[in-house]
Every structure is written in C-alpha cells, then in structure tokens.
Amino acid sequence: MLLEREAAINTFNNALAESKRAGKVLLLGAEAGMGKTTLLEHMREISKDAYTVYWSGCDPLFTPRPFAPIHDFARQFAPELFPVLNSNDKTAKTASQIILAFFNRLEKFDKPTLLIIEDVHWADNATLDMLQYIVRRISVVPCLLCLSYRVDEVTIEHPFSTVINLVPSAHARRVELTPLSLESVKSLAKGKHSDPEKLHEISSGNPFFISEILATDQQLNKDVPSSVRDAVGARLNSLNNDEKSLLTTLCFIPYSIPLVLIKHLFPQDNQNSLASCLSRKFLNTDIDDEFRFNHELSRLAILSTVPIHIQKQTHANILLAIEALKLTDNLAWLVHHAELALDHVKVLEYAPEAAMQAAKLGAHKEAASYYSKAIKYIEYADSELAAKLYESWAYEAGLTIQTDTSVIDARRTAITLYRALGRKEKVAENLRNLSRLYWYQGQSERAEQLANQAISEFEKLPASSELAMAYSMRSQLDMLNDRTQNAIFWGQKALAIEKQFANPLVRAHALTNVGSALVMHGDASGEALLQESLEVSIENGIHEEAARVYTNYSDYCVRFKLLDKAEEMTTQGIQFDIAHELDAWTYYLVGLQAQLRLEQGRLVNAETIAKGVKSLKNQTVLMQLPSLIVLAKTQLRMGVDECVDNLQEALKNANAINEYQYLVPIHFAFIERAWLFDSPNSVAEHIDLISKIANEVLNTWQIGELITWHKRLGLKIISEEQQQTLYLRAAKPYQLEFDGEFVSAAEHWYSLSMPYHAALAYMQIDESDKFMQKAIDLLEPISAHAALKKLRKLANHRGLHESLSKAKRGPYSKTRQHPAQLTSKEQYVLRLLVTGASNQEIATTMSRSQRTIENHVSSILNKLSVNNRIEVMLRVQNEPWLAD
Numbered sequence: 001m002l003l004e005r006e007a008a009i010n011t012f013n014n015a016l017a018e019s020k021r022a023g024k025v026l027l028l029g030a031e032a033g034m035g036k037t038t039l040l041e042h043m044r045e046i047s048k049d050a051y052t053v054y055w056s057g058c059d060p061l062f063t064p065r066p067f068a069p070i071h072d073f074a075r076q077f078a079p080e081l082f083p084v085l086n087s088n089d090k091t092a093k094t095a096s097q098i099i100l101a102f103f104n105r106l107e108k109f110d111k112p113t114l115l116i117i118e119d120v121h122w123a124d125n126a127t128l129d130m131l132q133y134i135v136r137r138i139s140v141v142p143c144l145l146c147l148s149y150r151v152d153e154v155t156i157e158h159p160f161s162t163v164i165n166l167v168p169s170a171h172a173r174r175v176e177l178t179p180l181s182l183e184s185v186k187s188l189a190k191g192k193h194s195d196p197e198k199l200h201e202i203s204s205g206n207p208f209f210i211s212e213i214l215a216t217d218q219q220l221n222k223d224v225p226s227s228v229r230d231a232v233g234a235r236l237n238s239l240n241n242d243e244k245s246l247l248t249t250l251c252f253i254p255y256s257i258p259l260v261l262i263k264h265l266f267p268q269d270n271q272n273s274l275a276s277c278l279s280r281k282f283l284n285t286d287i288d289d290e291f292r293f294n295h296e297l298s299r300l301a302i303l304s305t306v307p308i309h310i311q312k313q314t315h316a317n318i319l320l321a322i323e324a325l326k327l328t329d330n331l332a333w334l335v336h337h338a339e340l341a342l343d344h345v346k347v348l349e350y351a352p353e354a355a356m357q358a359a360k361l362g363a364h365k366e367a368a369s370y371y372s373k374a375i376k377y378i379e380y381a382d383s384e385l386a387a388k389l390y391e392s393w394a395y396e397a398g399l400t401i402q403t404d405t406s407v408i409d410a411r412r413t414a415i416t417l418y419r420a421l422g423r424k425e426k427v428a429e430n431l432r433n434l435s436r437l438y439w440y441q442g443q444s445e446r447a448e449q450l451a452n453q454a455i456s457e458f459e460k461l462p463a464s465s466e467l468a469m470a471y472s473m474r475s476q477l478d479m480l481n482d483r484t485q486n487a488i489f490w491g492q493k494a495l496a497i498e499k500q501f502a503n504p505l506v507r508a509h510a511l512t513n514v515g516s517a518l519v520m521h522g523d524a525s526g527e528a529l530l531q532e533s534l535e536v537s538i539e540n541g542i543h544e545e546a547a548r549v550y551t552n553y554s555d556y557c558v559r560f561k562l563l564d565k566a567e568e569m570t571t572q573g574i575q576f577d578i579a580h581e582l583d584a585w586t587y588y589l590v591g592l593q594a595q596l597r598l599e600q601g602r603l604v605n606a607e608t609i610a611k612g613v614k615s616l617k618n619q620t621v622l623m624q625l626p627s628l629i630v631l632a633k634t635q636l637r638m639g640v641d642e643c644v645d646n647l648q649e650a651l652k653n654a655n656a657i658n659e660y661q662y663l664v665p666i667h668f669a670f671i672e673r674a675w676l677f678d679s680p681n682s683v684a685e686h687i688d689l690i691s692k693i694a695n696e697v698l699n700t701w702q703i704g705e706l707i708t709w710h711k712r713l714g715l716k717i718i719s720e721e722q723q724q725t726l727y728l729r730a731a732k733p734y735q736l737e738f739d740g741e742f743v744s745a746a747e748h749w750y751s752l753s754m755p756y757h758a759a760l761a762y763m764q765i766d767e768s769d770k771f772m773q774k775a776i777d778l779l780e781p782i783s784a785h786a787a788l789k790k791l792r793k794l795a796n797h798r799g800l801h802e803s804l805s806k807a808k809r810g811p812y813s814k815t816r817q818h819p820a821q822l823t824s825k826e827q828y829v830l831r832l833l834v835t836g837a838s839n840q841e842i843a844t845t846m847s848r849s850q851r852t853i854e855n856h857v858s859s860i861l862n863k864l865s866v867n868n869r870i871e872v873m874l875r876v877q878n879e880p881w882l883a884d
Contacts, residue, residue: 002035002038002039002042003180003184003187003188004178004180004181004184005035005039005042005177008028008039008175008177009039009042009043011026011173011174011175012026012039012043012146012175014173015144015173016043016047016050016051016112016114016144018173019112019142019143019144020112020142021837021838021841022139022140022171022835022837023138023139023140023141023142023143023144023145023171024138024144024145024171024172024173025135025138025144025145025146025147025167025171025172025173026144026145026146026147026173026174026175027147027149027164027167027172027173027174027175028040028146028147028148028149028175028176028177029148029149029150029151029154029174029175029176029177030148030150030151030176030177030178031150031151031152031206032150032152032208032296032297033206033207033208033209033295033297034177034178034179034206034207034208035177035207035208036118036148036177037118037148037295038207039175039177040055040116040118040146040148043114043146044114044116047114050112051111051112051113051114051144052109052111052112052113052114053113053114053116054073054076054077054113054114054115054116055072055076055116055118056068056069056072056073056076056116056117056118057069057072057117057118057119058117058118058119058120058121058122058123058124058127059119059122059254059255059256060119060122060254060296061122061254061255061332061333061336062336062339062369062373063124063332063335063336063354063366063369063370063373064122064123064124064127064332064366065124065330065331065332065333066095066124066125066126066127066357066358066361066363066366067085067098067124067126067127067130067361067363068123068124068127068332069117069123069127070085070098070102070127070130071085073102073115075288077105078102078105080105081098081101081102081105084097084098084101085098085361095126095129095361095362095363096362096541096543096580096581097541098126098130098361098362099129099130099133099134100133102130103133103134103137103141106134106141106143107140107141107142109141109142109143111142112142112143112144113142113143113144114143114144114146115143115144115145115146116146116148117131117145117146117147117148118148119148119149119150119296120147120148120149120160120163121149121150121153121154121158121160123160124363124365124366125159125363125364125365125366126358126361126362126363126365126366128159128160128162128163129362129581131147131163132162132163132166132581133581135163135166135167135168136166136167136168137873138167138168138171139168139170139171139834139835139873140869140873147163151176165617168834168873170834170835171835178205179204179205179206180200180205180206180207180210181205182196182197182200182205184205185199185200185203185205185210186200188210188211188214189210189214192214199213199214208295208297212232212235212298215235215281229301229304229305232297232298232301232302233301233305235280235282236248236302236305239276239277239280240273242272242273243273243276243277245266245273246262246266246273246274246277247277247282247283247302248302248305248306249265249266249314249318250262250283250291250293251293251299251300251302251303251306252303252306252311252314252315252318252337252340253318254296254299254336255292255333256286256290256291256292257290257291257292258289258290258327259289259290259291260325260327261318261321261322261325261327262274262291264321264324264325265317265318265321274291281294282294282298311340312340312341312342313341315337315338315340315341316337316341316343318337319334319337319338319341319343319346322334322337331350331353331354331357332354334346334350334354335347335350335351335354335370335373338350338351339351339373344377344380345380347373347374347376347377348374348377348380348381348385351370351371351373351374352370352371352374352385352388352389352392354366354370355367355368355369355370355371355374355392355396358370359396364396364399365396367392367396368393368396368397368399371389371392371393371396371397372393372397374389375389375390375393378390383417383420383421384421386417387413387414387417387418387421387423387426388414390410390411390413390414390417391410391411391414391418391426391430393410394407394408394410394411394414394433395433397410398433398437407437408434408437408438411430411433411434411437412434414426414430415427415430415431415434418430424457424460424461425458425461425464425466427457428454428457428458428461428466428467428470429454429466431450431451431453431454431457432450432451432454432458432466432469432470432473434450435447435448435449435450435451435454435473435477436473438450439477444477444481447477448474448477451470451473451474451477452474454470454473455467455470455471455474458470463497463500463501464497464501465497465498465501465503465506467497468493468494468495468497468498468501468503468506468510469494469503469505469506469509471490471491471493471494471497471510472490472491472494472506472509472510472513474490475487475488475489475490475491475494475510475513475514475517476509476513478490478517479491479513479516479517479520480659482520482660482696482697484517484518484520484521487513487514487516487517488514488517488518490513491510491511491513491514491517492510492514494506494509494510495507495510495511495514498510504536504537504539504540504542505540505542505545507533507536508533508536508537508540508542508545508546508549509533509545511529511530511532511533511536512529512530512533512545512548512549512552514526514529515527515528515529515530515532515533515549515552516530516552516556519552519553519556519560520555520556520559520699521699522560522699522700526556527553530549530552530553533545533549534546534549534550534553537549543580543582544582544585546576547573547576547577547580547582547585547589548585550569550570550572550573550576550577550585550589551573551585551588551589551592553569553573554566554569554570554573554589554592554593554596555592555661557569558592558595558596558599559699559701560699560700560701561599561701561731561752561754563596563599563600563752563753563754564753566592566596567596570589570592570593570596571593573585573589574586574589574590574593574875574879575866575871575875577589578875579871587613587616587623587624587627588622588623588626590609590612590613590627590879591610591613591623591624591625591626591627591630592626593609594606594609594610594613594626594627594630594631594634595626595629595630597609597630597819598630598633598634599754600753600754601753601754601755601756601778601782601784602782603634603637603638603756603782603783603784604638604782604783605818605819605821606630606631606634607631607634607635607638607640608818608819608881609627609630609819609879609881610627610628610630610631610634611631611881612879612880612881613627614627614628614631621653621656621657622657624653625650625653625654625657625662626662628646628649628650628653629650629654629662629665629666629669631646631650632646632647632649632650632666632669633665633669633672636669636672636673636676636786637672637676637756637784637785637786637787638783638784638785638786639785639786639789647666647669647670647673650666650669651666651667651670654666660693660697663689664690664693664697664698664702667686667689667690668686668690668702668705668709670682670683670686671683671686671687671709671713672709674713675709675712675713675790676786676787676789676790677786677790678790678793680713680714680715683709683713683715684715684717687706687709687710687715687717687718688717690702690706691706691717691718691722694706694726700729700730700731701731701734703726703729703730703731703734704730704731704733704734704735704738705734706718706726707723707726707727707730707734707738708734708737708738710723711723711738712764732748733745733748733749733752733757733761736748736761737761737764742761742762742764742765742771743761743762743765743771745761746758746759746761746762746771746774749761750778755778755779755781755782756778756779756782756784756787758778759774759775759776759778759779759784759787759791760775760787762774762775762778763775763787763790763791763794766798767798767800768800769795769800769803769804772791772794772795772798772800772804773803773804773805775791776788776791776804776805779791792804818882819879819881819882820863820864820882821863822859822860822863825846825856826856826859826860826863827883828846829842829846829853829856829857829860830860830872830876830882830883831883832845832846833857833860833869833872833873834872834873834876834883839853839854839857842857857869860872864882
C-alpha cells in the first residue's frame with residue numbers, strides 16, 4: 001500500500017506518457033527510507049505492459065567500479081557492450097567511446113522504455129560523465145530516464161548536482177518524497193501499535209523507520225524502540241543463529257552478492273537461512289541469483305553492531321572467497337575488501353591494477369582514488385613501485401582536480417625516486433609534466449625553467465617521442481608569451497623528431513603551436529599548419545587538441561578581420577566542442593563568437609551572447625573574460641549605463657591574468673570611451689601602456705587602432721617619429737584614415753562587413769552633411785546609440801544638424817536582434833522544436849501546413865549551421881539564449 005504518493009505517481013505517469021514523444025528525465029529525490037525503491041517497484045509493475053523496463057543501481061563502495069550501471073544494462077539489453085567495457089580486451093574503448101556506444105544503443109529502443117538507475121548519489125564519476133552526456137541529449141532518446149538519489153547527500157558540491165543542473169528544463173520532471181503524515185502513520189499502525197502518535201514522533205514519518213518498528217511484532221505494553229538501529233536489532237534477535245550469521249556476514253558486502261559467493265562463505269546447507277531472510281524482507285534477489293539487502297539502512301544498522309576486529313577479519317575472509325572463486329573481474333570489490341581488511345599486500349597488488357583499468361576507460365577520478373589507496377601503504381612498496389605510484393597518481397589527479405601543491409609534491413617525489421634509481425628518461429618525463437603543472441598555476445617563469453631542464457635531460461638520451469613532446473611544450477610556452485621565433489624554432493624541432501618516431505599527439509600539438517605563432521604574427525602560412533593539426537586531431541580522436549585549433553584559428557580570424565572565415569571556424573568549433581562535452585572550450589569559443597558579432601556591428605547579438613555566457617555557472621575567470629570584454633565594449637557602443645561596471649570588472653580580471661591578449665582590448669575600450677564622451681585627458685595611462693608594447697606585441701590592426709585613436713583624440717603622448725614608424729606597419733584602413741582619406745577608409749571598412757568602423761571614419765569628415773548622414777544610416781540599424789549621440793553633437797558643433805535625419809525611436813527588428821538572425825516565426829518554431837515536437841505537431845499548433853513548417857525548420861538548420869534536430873537541441877541546451 002502506497003500512502004500519500006498519489007502526486008508522485010501522477011507525475012511519473014505523465015512523464016512516461018510525455019516520453020513517447022521526446023525523452024524525459026525524472027529526478028526522484030528523498031531522504032533515506034522514504035520509499036524511493038517502493039515507488040519505483042510500483043511504477044515498474046503498473047507500466048510493464050506498455051513499457052520496457054530496465055533497472056540498475058549504484059553501490060556504496062569507497063571507490064566504485066567505473067561505469068557500474070552500464071555493466072548491468074549490458075547484461076539486460078546490450079551484450080555487445082561487454083567487449084567495449086572490458087579494458088583487457090583489444091576492443092576496449094576510451095570513456096567517450098563507451099558513452100557514445102551506450103547512447104547509440106539507447107537511441108535504438110523500438111518501444112517506450114523506462115530506464116531506472118537507483119542511488120545515483122553513490123555513482124562513480126565515469127557514470128556521472130555518462131549521465132551528463134545523456135541528459136543533455138535526452139530529448140532524442142525514446143525513454144524515461146529515472147534517477148533516484150538521496151537529497152540529503154546531494155549537496156551543491158556533490159558531483160551529481162552538476163548532472164541535475166544540466167537536465168534541460170523542458171525535459172526534466174521532479175519528484176521529492178516527503179514524510180508520512182500522522183493520519184497515514186495511524187493507518188499503518190492500526191492493530192499493530194498502541195501509540196501511533198509516539199511512533200510518528202520517533203520515526204518523523206519515515207516509512208522505513210515505521211516498517212522496521214512495526215515489524216518487531218512487539219506486545220502493545222512494551223516500550224517503542226528508541227531508534228531504528230534498535231528496531232533492526234530487535235528483528236535480528238528474532239532470527240536463529242544460522243540466519244543471524246548469514247546476515248552479519250553479508251552486511252559487509254555493499255554490492256549485489258552472487259549466490260556462488262554466499263555458498264562459498266556458508267558451505268553447509270544455507271537454503272533455509274537464505275529463504276528465511278528473503279521472506280522476512282531482510283534480503284531480496286533478482287533473476288540472476290544475486291542478492292542484496294532490502295534497504296541500505298538495514299545493512300548499515302546490522303554492520304554497526306559488529307565489533308571492529310571482527311569486521312577486519314570478515315573482510316579478509318570475503319576477499320579470500322572472491323579470489324578462490326576467481327571473481328576477480330570486478331577489481332573494485334577486491335580493493336574494497338583489501339582496504340578494510342588492512343591488507344597492504346593486497347592493496348598494493350589490486351589498487352594499481354584497478355587504477356590502470358579505470359584510466360583505460362577514461363575514469364580518471366576513480367583511477368586517482370585507487371592510486372591514493374595504494375599510496376597509503378607506500379612504506380611497504382619498493383622504490384620502483386613507489387615512484388610509479390606517485391607519478392601515476394599525479395597524472396590522474398592532475399586531470400581531475402586543481403593542480404595544487406599535493407600534485408606538484410607527488411611529481412617531485414617521483415623525480416627524486418627515479419633519480420636514485422638512475423631512470424633518466426623517467427626523470428625527464430616528470431620534469432616536463434611538472435613544468436605544465438606550474439604553468440597551470442600561473443608560474444610561467446618556473447614552468448619555463450623546468451621545461452628547459454626536461455629538454456636538457458632528454459637530450460642526454462637517445463631521441464624519442466618524449467623528447468619531441470618536451471620541445472613542443474617549450475614551443476607552446478613561447479607561443480603563449482608572444483615569442484614567435486622561439487615558438488617556431490622549438491615546434492619545428494619537435495616535428496623533425498616526430499618524423500622518426502610517429503606520434504599523432506606530438507604532431508598535432510607542435511603543428512598547433514607553430515601555426516598559431518605564425519598567424520598571430522600576421523603570417524598566413526600558419527593557416528595550413530593549423531588545418532593539418534585539425535585533421536590529425538580529428539582523425540586520431542585527440543579532441544582537446546582539435547578544440548585548441550578551433551579556438552586559436554577563430555581568434556586569429558577575428559583579430560585579423562577575416563570575418564567570413566571566423567564565422568565558419570567559430571560555428572564548426574562550437575559544434576565540435578558541444579558534441580565532445582568540452583565545456584571549457586565551448587564557452588571560450590562562444591565568447592570569441594560574441595567578439596565576431598561585435599566586429600560585424602551586430603551589437604544586440606553580441607550583447608545577447610556575451611550576457612548569456614557571463615550568466616553561466618561554474619566558469620573560471622579565464623573562461624568568462626572574452627565574453628566580459630565583449631559585453632563591456634558592446635554596451636559602451638550601445639550607450640548602456642552598466643557598461644562602466646563591466647569595463648572595470650574586465651580590466652580587473654585582465655590585470656589578474658596579465659596576458660596582453662586580454663589587456664590590450666580592454667585598454668582600447670577605455671580609450672574609445674574617452675573619445676565617445678569627450679574626455680581625452682582620462683586615457684593617457686591606457687595609450688602609454690599600449691604604446692610601450694606596440695613594437696613587440698601588437699599586430700597590424702592593433703597598431704592602426706593605436707595611432708588612429710591617438711590622432712582622433714588630439715593627443716601628444718606618442719612622438720611624431722614613433723607615429724610614423726607605427727604608421728608603416730598599420731593595417732590599410734587605418735593608414736587611409738591617418739592620411740585623411742576618410743571616404744576610402746570607410747569604404748574599406750564596409751567591404752570588410754564592419755559598419756561601425758566605417759561610420760566612425762565618415763564622422764571624421766568636416767563640413768559634409770552627406771557623409772554624416774551616411775554614418776547615421778550605418779549606426780542606427782545596429783543600435784550604436786553612444787556613437788550616434790557623439791555624431792549629433794559633432795553635427796551641431798559643425799552646423800550640420802538641421803540637414804540630418806531625426807533620431808529614430810523604439811526597438812529595431814527582432815530579426816536583427818536574434819543572435820542567429822531567426823525571424824519571429826522561426827524563433828517560435830525553434831522553441832517548439834526543442835521540446836521534441838514533430839513537424840506535424842508544430843504545424844497543428846501554429847495552424848500552418850506541414851510544408852511551411854518544413855521550410856522554417858530547414859531555415860533554422862541553415863542559420864544555426866547544424867545538420868539535424870539533435871544538433872539544434874544541443875546548441876540550444878548549451879546556448880539557451882537562442883530560444884529566448
């Protein structure tokens with residue numbers, strides 16, 4: 001009997017019905033004992049005729065098995081996944097390939113499906129990564145994915161909270177079970193307990209607590225047990241010795257227990273004891289003859305009654321039984337029992353093996369956890385093993401946590417041990433990795449020192465891929481610090497060695513460094529190298545390197561005003577990053593797309609995108625900064641008051657990161673503001689700073705901007721000699737304006753699809769209402785209100801204001817305002833499309849023909865530069881402002 005669960009059942013039924021059209025996620029949360037499993041069993045029973053039901057769960061192991069639920073699902077409906085999951089198999093795949101293979105299997109469900117994963121608060125990180133991938137794409141999977149979890153365990157810091165936040169709101173349904181009321185407790189206690197009010201008080205309305213207390217079958221005149229532990233203990237005392245022994249052994253096993261293991265632990269006749277524990281609802285079983293406790297609270301309550309010294313010996317006995325039965329495929333079990341048995345020999349044997357298996361599957365957090373377990377017994381390891389453990393833990397931890405001092409210390413310890421062992425190649429390899437750790441911490445000088453030391457050590461050894469990677473690391477550091485020739489030198493050395501020792505990662509990494517160094521220096525020959533790196537990366541599945549190419553290539557195209565190519569690269573890059581779950585790269589690139597919109601004069605679009613990125617949670621300052629700078633500059637040109645706060649915040653963050661690629665644009669923004677608001681005396685420090693780095697750092701476009709603002713503001717900060725020197729290196733439209741060829745400059749800007757810059761050139765022409773009107777015609781459609789205000793002030797000063805068109809009022813076309821330039825009808829179709837609605841359903845909703853809707857959908861696909869509905873949904877989920 002399910003009391004007070006009608007609303008939960010209705011929500012569940014509605015979600016099941018909705019999932020026939022577009023997949024849904026049902027988040028079932030409650031405190032322990034509230035009846036999550038009972039509700040799920042009820043829903044399985046009432047839906048099994050109309051839906052296919054698959055069920056899995058997560059175990060409370062200290063370090064769970066990577067992809068544990070997929071192992072269960074493979075057994076139930078996808079045996080072809082077993083080779084993919086087996087890290088010892090030649091067909092074993094990386095985590096991303098496993099997730100993709102599983103998702104592809106889900107897409108092939110041929111009837112409505114209910115997919116249940118219980119206790120996700122215990123999920124391994126690989127499973128959580130899988131869920132992040134699936135929930136973002138749930139709308140295209142024909143199923144209801146139900147995830148149950150304990151709300152009191154899933155705090156904001158819990159990794160599952162990230163999964164919850166990623167579920168698209170349109171496809172999320174939530175159920176939270178609450179305690180039973182006094183009336184329901186009275187109903188349950190009727191005829192079984194004399195004091196339901198006290199029962200309600202003690203249990204706080206928790207159904208499990210109530211059932212345990214009532215199950216003690218106490219006389220009405222006895223006191224109610226003071227806690228659930230007492231209630232479970234009272235039930236346990238009602239069993240015979242064989243039944244007690246069975247349960248007090250099995251409570252040490254927090255995973256599904258194979259029948260063969262129970263028989264080994266209890267070789268005498270155990271059928272009666274097992275049957276009794278099942279009938280009394282201590283245990284339950286499944287069709288595979290695997291057993292587990294009916295409720296985790298029961299297992300923990302029994303476990304808490306066992307003395308510590310017996311716990312240690314029992315774990316040792318279970319470990320020996322698993323080994324004897326050769327149930328060693330699941331290394332998580334072995335490590336769990338070895339650790340709790342305090343068996344250092346077995347921990348040092350099994351934990352590194354489990355770590356390597358997890359790493360092969362891409363479960364790097366689990367790998368780091370396993371290595372840390374082995375390191376607890378480092379005093380029992382020989383020097384070779386100890387060095388390997390420190391090195392391996394540092395690598396895995398460095399992929400999954402911030403590179404704090406513990407990771408650096410582990411690398412340094414490994415270096416010391418390898419030096420003592422005379423392992424020069426390992427010393428050099430760890431020095432290179434240590435260099436990267438310091439670079440991540442922002443200690444560039446120390447990073448370069450270590451990179452040079454790694455190269456020195458490698459050069460004492462025969463040439464290898466490791467030496468090539470050390471050279472490429474050196475190249476990357478130089479490229480990031482605008483040392484172009486050094487970056488090219490080291491990158492080419494890496495490529496030369498890579499020809500002898502083929503390694504796709506080394507080749508792609510070095511090509512990206514050299515190509516980026518060339519193009520950022522204005523040498524277009526680097527484009528071919530970036531394109532080659534992209535091809536190598538995609539062909540070999542080196543996803544992060546491909547993302548780096550898309551980002552650097554897009555950045556270059558925007559900086560050098562190759563706006564058509566920038567449009568192509570940002571769009572392709574965003575699609576690639578979204579498809580491969582590279583969120584950090586995605587939003588950085590979206591920030592560059594906002595900068596592209598700013599250059600194109602699409603100010604409303606730029607503001608929408610930049611605001612969207614700025615509002616996203618869990619971003620670093622670095623990830624947000626490109627968008628913040630664009631937002632500040634866009635609002636400056638639009639005359640939005642909050643631009644001042646955003647300018648100050650962007651300057652503060654750029655100073656903190658202290659890289660010229662961020663400092664230069666924000667200082668230029670302050671200079672532009674001084675011109676727009678006629679305060680030239682406020683910009684001396686900004687122009688002075690940029691002038692000091694002009695020769696070494698600025699590209700031709702930035703040099704042109706420097707001398708142009710200097711002239712527009714009538715400043716004397718730069719000498720005429722320096723101005724002339726910089727003029728010779730400036731981009732063509734800036735040279736034209738500097739020479740007074742304002743019309744030619746404006747036409748040049750317009751040919752580059754940069755109307756704002758064209759308008760500013762026209763504004764420099766004195767005594768001509770014709771060109772002032774042209775500037776107005778360019779500025780009004782893009783909402784550049786600050787520049788318009790400046791223009792009309794200039795016109796009034798020149799006596800031209802009477803002949804100019806009057807200022808327009810009201811908003812501009814919504815088509816112009818949408819980031820992808822969708823029409824209002826296309827925006828409405830898009831909002832329906834992302835709910836999973838078919839063309840026919842959209843046509844019915846909008847009272848239009850299906851052919852009309854097909855045309856709208858085709859136009860949406862084209863404007864979003866995507867191939868199908870799935871990609872549309874992914875873009876909207878990552879860029880929600882597209883459907884606003």
